[in-house]
Amino acid sequence: MTPEGSILSGEGLHKHYGRTPALDGADFSIHPGEVVAVLGPSGSGKSTLLHCLAGIVRPDSGSVRYDGRELTTLPDAERSALRRRDFGFVFQFGQLVPELTCLENVALPLRLNGAKRKAAEATAREWLARLEVDDVHGKRPGEISGGQGQRVAVARALAGHPRVLFADEPTGALDSLNGERVMTLLADAARDTHAAVVLVTHESRVAAYSDREVTVRDGRVKEPLAGL
Amino acid sequence: MSIGHTLLGLLESGPRHGYDLKRAFDEHFGQDRPLHYGQVYSTMSRLLKNGLVEVDGIEAGAGPERKRYAITDAGVTDVAQWLHRPEKPEPYLQSTLYTKVVLALLTGRDAAELLDTQRTEHLRLMRGLTERKRKGDLADQLICDHALFHLEADLRWLELTAARLDKLAQAVNA
Amino acid sequence: MTATDRRPRDRTDRPAPAPRTGLGARLGDLAMGVRFAVTGGREGWARTLLTALGVGLGVTLLLAAASVPHLLQSREDRGRARTPADAAQTVHRADNTLLTATADTVFRGDTVHGTLLHPDGARPPAPPGVRDVPGPGEMVVSPALRELLASPQGKLLRDRLDDRITGTIGDAGLVGPGELTYYAGSDTLTTEAGAHRVASFGARSEAEPLDPVLFVLLLVACVVLLTPVALFIATAVRFGGERRDRRLAALRLIGADARTTRWIAAGEALFGAVCGLVAGAGLFLLGRQFIGAVTVWEVNAFPADLTPVPALAALIAVAVPLAAVAVTLFALRGVTIEPLGVVRNAVTRRRRMWWRLPLPVAGLGILLLAGEFQQQDEAAPPFMIASGTVLVLLGIALLLPWAVEASAARLRGGPVPWQLATRRLQLSSGGAARAVSGITVAVAGAIALQMVFAAIQGDFMKITGQDGRRAQLNLSLPTADVSTTRQMISDFRKTEGVRAIIAGIEADAARPGPRRTGEPFVPRTQFTVGDCPSLREMARIGSCRDGDVFVVHDSTGMVDDAYIGQTARPGKQVIFNLDSRTDEPDGPPRLWTVPKTARTVDSRKDPAGETRFGIFATPAAVDTGLLAAPVARAMVRTDPRVPDAAEYVRNTAARIDPLMSVDTLQNLQRDKNYASVRTGLLIASAATMALIAASMLVSMVEQLRERRRLLSVLVAFGTRRATLGWSVLWQTALPVGLGLALAVAGGSGLGVALLRLVGKSDPDWSVLWPPVATGAGLVLLVTLVSLPPLWRMMRPDGLRTE
Known part of the structure; x- marks a missing residue:
């Protein structure tokens, strides 16, 4: 049963790492253009949920449906292609390729998708400007600040016009001001492009940028009680 | 914070007389402000009037006679509703929230759920503030930020409490 | 601190110790x-x-x-x-002397060292490692030979060496444990048959000094092989x-x-x-x-x-x-370790060429200088050769990081894997260059050595003129009368795997009568008796029937052809027993008339590469009893379908006479020493390169492990495995490619300088390719082997921050 109108949904997801259960029957769904915050204490299984939904990790059981397709049975190559085409990712840190310039980093997903270098870099330039970091084109990730780096990462995630953006603690390594700014830019850009955003965070101020939130506790997803 | 609900909650674990109730209240929640006897009896009479408690019996012995109060079914329902109802997010909520958590633990209810519910309520408010901030000018932003930080502090505290529920349960049930 | x-x-x-300084502190x-x-x-x-x-x-x-x-x-x-002691004067037969003769043989390509011993008395000297000199029909063998003879594979050899085994040669009598050696007793050995009388074993002669050319080569080889090992240790x-x-x-x-x-x-x-x-x-x-x-x-x-x-x-x-x-x-000189992290100065401090270039240049200079010594007939000092070579090789190793950095900095664009690889190199090329420097030095050294080898191989390899297709084995038949020789030939003919015997009984023939005026001596030529097929292998005789006689002229101009014509005159006589010293018949003249029907034909090189000429007669045309001191020569054509044909022939030969030698006919003959040094070099450089490949692999896997998280992120993006695989390949291939280019340049420079040292020019450039190909193969290998760890690290585990 797929929730009506959702673009991405997971049902009864189980995932064990060794003997440790990370997900224990988690359900989740998100609509196009919706920003959903996934809250929960550390180790509750937030990131694993994100990995399963994004087709990075295959759950032990349960189903993940994206756009009418079952992800869990899709071969690796097709899931990779899907991630390239339809998904975007922002992580907490360490996601920019240190040897590439910021511009090349943003252009990377586009190029992986087959875009020509010139075209990809032109698009990348626009997105860097949109995220207010058009002064870092030629610099390498090691030469810019954390806030700038995270903006570059957001630009990279959105440059390919993903239908779903997965953000795993996107502001985790930033101070308040930078975190706020990155979240504002991320949320605005996602709304503009009508991308669904799965926002994993443990910070309520970050979660406040969402349209609704779910809480993961002990590998299960709690929706807020209806009517409240 | 509602003393009535708190006392009701304390009665859930069994009938007590007024002196007992004061002692239990002070033990769990009276760190800063012990309860006055007068408050106990005025609250009890209100609860009696509302049918949430009943007089279970009168103990006679040396000294003054003591009424023993017991919670009614209506009283149990009232406590449950109160615990599940999120507090309106506002600064310095912790005493109420703390009371609720401890009572939930004392009465064997799901304290984690209580916290989740409260967070939802907080987030609802924070979302509104965030929205206002995004649309407003710098002054709006600063004012909203102040509120947001306070709310966040509450939530952080909630998270922390949630993470320590097991320990707390041990402590209050000891 | x-x-x-x-x-x-x-x-x-504890109380903080006073700050220490100096050596004590460092220790x-x-x-x-x-x-x-x-x-x-x-x-x-x-x-x-x-x-x-x-x-x-x-x-x-x-x-x-x-x-x-x-x-x-x-x-x-x-x-x-x-080695039997070579005494200055003849050893006289005594109670404590013996006769020895070498009876080496070959078994499926392996040399079997054999010595026949014939004691003169009761107290013969025993060779080292042998307790008792074996008696007739007995032999002592090395452990390896004993094992071979006992095995099913050695059955053919056992047929040849069929003496009773009475003992094993001890280690003192063997050059190496795997050596195939035997000493066999004999009671028929004579000095006339080629044996030597000795009183003891142990040659006193000094070892031959190593050929200076080989010495230079060995020295360079040591340097070439050990420099990468040193670099490897440094890595x-x-x-x-x-x-x-x-x-x-x-x-x-x-x-x-x-x-x-x-x-x-x-x-x-x-x-x-x-x-x-x-x-x-x-x-x-x-x-x-x-x-x-x-x-x-x-x-x-x-x-x-x-x-x-x-x-x-x-x-x-x-x-x-x-x-x-x-x-x-x-x-660590270029690394600043700060309390909160490590700062590498690789980007800020560009590598400079100026202090790197003088090294190889100086090295080449020293070698050229050493070459001057050589020109003046003075031996080049070894330390000059060694230090020059080391300088050149180290210089190449030092130039490489600069070259990698300088060229990586110029690379732009390209497909994603290429971009990832080049950018990586631009950010930090030191590690890559370090790993590759070993390969560069090894390849440069190998190129230099191979160039020298190719240039001097003419000295060590000669074209024998033999034709291994027409016959495969050459037999030296012992001197015997013609009928015994015929018997031997028929024995060989009956041997398994033998297709044909090309045999000839040879003797001298001269013009009868005295020397004529103006003649320094009486004209004479060679007289050969053989069947038609055999003669056909030695001359272009055309049709042939038993009874035919041919006069064979040399078409190559090697032989003084006039004598053939003056001796072999159809219808006239020749004399077989004219003493060449006195020009007088040795006893009653043995005369034979060259038939009028004898045809004159052209000679042809026989399979052993020799030009035969003179009078060729088929058996029915001449009574071989007339010939004086006939010598027989035979070559064997074997059946290629019988793989052990040569061994059967050797067995037959051993049965006839253990001292008979059976040689393989081959078109080219390489000097064994040369071949072994070259093989050794190839093996050693392969081992060195394998070592370097191992260190490259370690560096690569280490680098991948450090980038675990990044790799996981890239996978999350949906990056194809192939994309990352290619980037790993490029990342290895780029520095290796540069390294190989440097190696080719440096190696050929070194090679040319060394060629001068050994007095050769005309480098053979084709030898460049094998080492380069080996180096390139290593890149592929390293990439292939780093793929499984890469796949493993591309799993999403790296995304988990817990």
Whole structure:
């Protein structure tokens, strides 16, 4: 049963790492253009949920449906292609390729998708400007600040016009001001492009940028009680 | 914070007389402000009037006679509703929230759920503030930020409490 | 530097020692580094283990190289000890003398050293390793030969060496444990049949000095093979360096100064190197137990032969740990370890060429100078050759990082994998260049050596003129009368796997009568009797029937053709027994008339490459009894479908006469020494390159592990495996490609300089390719082998931050 109108949904997801259960029957769904915050204490299984939904990790059981397709049975190559085409990712840190310039980093997903270098870099330039970091084109990730780096990462995630953006603690390594700014830019850009955003965070101020939130506790997803 | 609900909650674990109730209240929640006897009896009479408690019996012995109060079914329902109802997010909520958590633990209810519910309520408010901030000018932003930080502090505290529920349960049930 | 003087877990509060300075302080830091390596937990041990393994492999090779002089010496000593003593004057027959003759044979390509012994009396001298001289019909054999003879594979050889085995030759009588050797008793050996009378064994002659050309080559080969090993050791002590640096940063945080951390790092490396030294010694001792089982180009050795020269062993024991310390201090020179992290100066400080270039240039200069010595007929001083070569090779190794950096900086754009690889190199090319420098040096050295080898191979290889297609074996038949010879030939003809025998009985024929005026001597020529098929292999006789006679003229102009015509005149007589010294008949003249029907034809080279000429007669045309001192020659054409045909022929030969030699006809003959040095070089350079490949692999996997998280992120993006695989390939291939280019340039420069040293020009450029191809193959190999770890690290586990 797929929730009506959702673009991405997971049902009864189980995932064990060794003997440790990370997900224990988690359900989740998100609509196009919706920003959903996934809250929960550390180790509750937030990131694993994100990995399963994004087709990075295959759950032990349960189903993940994206756009009418079952992800869990899709071969690796097709899931990779899907991630390239339809998904975007922002992580907490360490996601920019240190040897590439910021511009090349943003252009990377586009190029992986087959875009020509010139075209990809032109698009990348626009997105860097949109995220207010058009002064870092030629610099390498090691030469810019954390806030700038995270903006570059957001630009990279959105440059390919993903239908779903997965953000795993996107502001985790930033101070308040930078975190706020990155979240504002991320949320605005996602709304503009009508991308669904799965926002994993443990910070309520970050979660406040969402349209609704779910809480993961002990590998299960709690929706807020209806009517409240 | 509602003393009535708190006392009701304390009665859930069994009938007590007024002196007992004061002692239990002070033990769990009276760190800063012990309860006055007068408050106990005025609250009890209100609860009696509302049918949430009943007089279970009168103990006679040396000294003054003591009424023993017991919670009614209506009283149990009232406590449950109160615990599940999120507090309106506002600064310095912790005493109420703390009371609720401890009572939930004392009465064997799901304290984690209580916290989740409260967070939802907080987030609802924070979302509104965030929205206002995004649309407003710098002054709006600063004012909203102040509120947001306070709310966040509450939530952080909630998270922390949630993470320590097991320990707390041990402590209050000891 | 207060808290660092204690072990990290030792939290007891001691008063801070006064700041130390000088040597004592440095030694203290080193000691602490050693302690860190020991107590550093799993990671510390892993690093130490990796270093120890790498250094150990290198040390094993070094020790093996240091053992080569002793190995050669002891082999030569034993070889000389068993050579029959060559006395200055003739040894007279006595109770304690014996006759010896060499009866070597070949079995399926392996040489079997054989000696026949015929004691003159009751107290014959025994060769080393032999207790009692075997009697007639008996033989003593080496363990390897005993094993071969007992095995089913050796059955054919057993037929040949069918004497009763009465003993085993001891190690003292063998050059190597795998040697096939026998001593057989004989009672028919005579000095006339080619035997020597000796009173003892053990040649006193001094060893021949090594050919100066070969000496230069060996010297260069040592340098070429050992320089990469040294580089490898230098790389090995840096294994795991980046993680160590992060640990050192933590030390800075608690107050160690920059110099102290460097020396602590050196201490850790020192410990790893010492462990490596021990491991290497162990590996060497273990490995040499098995050395006897290895036979390379007919050389094998006893474990005890593989004993390092003490001075060299001591040098290794001292130099390796010192090098570990020096390399670490040098490597950390460009790294600033700050309390909160490690800053590499690779980007900010560009590599400069100016101090790197003089090294190879100076090296070439020294070699050219040494060449001048050579031109003036003075032996080039070995140290000049060695130092020149080392300078050139080290110079190449030093130029490489600069070249990689300089060229990587110019690369732009390209497809994603290429971009990832080039950008990576631009960011930090040091590691890649380091890994590749070993290959570069090995390839450069190999190219130089191969060039020299190719140039001098003419000296060591000659075109024999033999034609291995027309006949495969050449027999030297013992002197005998014609009927016995015929019997032998028929024996060979009946031997299994023999298709044809090309045989001729040869004698002299001269013009009868006295010398004529103007003639310095009586004209004479060769007289050959053989059947039609045999004669056809020696001359273009056309149709032939038994009874035919041919006059064969030499078409090559090698032979003074006039004599043939003056001797062999159809219808006229020739004389067989004209003494060539006196021009008088030796006894009653033995005359024979050349038939009028004799046709004149052209000669043809026989399969052994010799030009035959003179009078050719078929058996029915002449009574061979007339011939004086006839000699028989025979060649065998074998059936290619019978693989052991040659062995059957040798068996027949041994049955007829153990001293008969059976040689294989081949178009080219290589000098054994030359071939073995070249093979050895190929094997050694392959081993060196494999070592380097291993170190490249370690660096690559290490780098991948450090980028685990990044790889996971890239996978999350949906990056194809192939994309990352290609980027790994490019990342290896680019520096290796540059390295190979440098190696080709440097190697051919070195080669040309060395050619001058050995007095040759005309380099053969085709030898460039095999080492280059090997290097390129290694890149592929390293990439292929790093793919599984890459796939493993591309799993999403790296995304988990817990």
